[in-house]
Every structure is written in C-alpha cells, then in structure tokens.
Amino acid sequence: MDPVQSNAHHSRHVRHLWTAAGLIALAIGIIGAFLPVLPTTPLVLLAAYCFGKGSPRLRAWITSHPRFRASIEDWEATGAIPPKVKIFSCTIMAATFITSALLGLSPIALAAQGFLMGIGAIYVLTRPNR
Known part of the structure; x- marks a missing residue:
C-alpha cells in the first residue's frame, strides 16, 4: 500500500474513533439529564469537540440542536458557564x-x-x- 493510501486509511480510522468517543459522551450526557450525578453539559461539550474531529455531519447536528446550541456557543465563544x-x-x-x-x-x-x-x-x- 502506498503511503498516501495508508495515511488516508489511518485518518479514516481516527475519525471513526473520534465519532465513537463523541457518541459515547453524548449518550452518557443524555443519561445525565435523568441522573443528577452525571454532568450533562460537559459531556455534550466533549461530544461536540469529538464530532468536530470525527464527523462534520454530527458536529453540525449537535451545534444546531435547540437543546445544546446555546451551551456550545457560549463555551466556544468565551468558555462561559452559567x-x-x-x-x-x-x-x-x-x-x-x-x-x-x-x-x-x-x-x-x-x-x-x-x-x-x-x-x-x-x-x-x-x-x-x-
């Protein structure tokens, strides 16, 4: 396999890992909405970050979602926590x-x-x- 194909193959796997990490963070964050011990907002922020590395489609979805958009925008703009x-x-x-x-x-x-x-x-x- 030539080095260019090898790098593309590797980066695809890395993107899948980032996407999986984002899905796991989001799932735990959603569970945290019902169990007050788990911090929902930091996990949603982590999911948005991971999606940014792994899946532009999921990143666009989470950053435009009515429930998550404001927290993500505030955090990314200023690092703000209400x-x-x-x-x-x-x-x-x-x-x-x-x-x-x-x-x-x-x-x-x-x-x-x-x-x-x-x-x-x-x-x-x-x-x-x-």
Whole structure:
C-alpha cells in the first residue's frame, strides 16, 4: 500500500474513533439529564469537540440542536458557564463527597476525591458567566 493510501486509511480510522468517543459522551450526557450525578453539559461539550474531529455531519447536528446550541456557543465563544450550572455542579460535588464520607470511604480515597473535586470546583467557578 502506498503511503498516501495508508495515511488516508489511518485518518479514516481516527475519525471513526473520534465519532465513537463523541457518541459515547453524548449518550452518557443524555443519561445525565435523568441522573443528577452525571454532568450533562460537559459531556455534550466533549461530544461536540469529538464530532468536530470525527464527523462534520454530527458536529453540525449537535451545534444546531435547540437543546445544546446555546451551551456550545457560549463555551466556544468565551468558555462561559452559567451561574446556575456552577451552583449545581459544586452542589453535586459536595453531595458526592459527603455521601462518600458517610459510606466510610478510606481517608486516602476521600483526600484524593476532595483534592480532585476541589480542582474541578475551582475550574468551574473561575469560568466567566454567560
């Protein structure tokens, strides 16, 4: 196989992987709409990014979808997260940490969870508002 055909073949596989990652992120995000522990918006943003690398058709669909369009546009234009989403995200992180403590997770697990959620909360809270 000549190198040009090999690169085209490789890039097609890479695009399929990006598309699959986007579909998985979107599916988990949709599940998150019904289960408050899963963060819908970041997963939809991830899906839009993955679709941008793998499927222009799916990227066009998700960025024009009435439910997802505003969040994607806000994020891509300014990195904005609405205050309501910030409060919800931090509340879920705190509730998850408290639940983990009540369930008796080890101090090491709680420390790791608290540290990582703290980084997540700082990131969310320092993004601009919509």
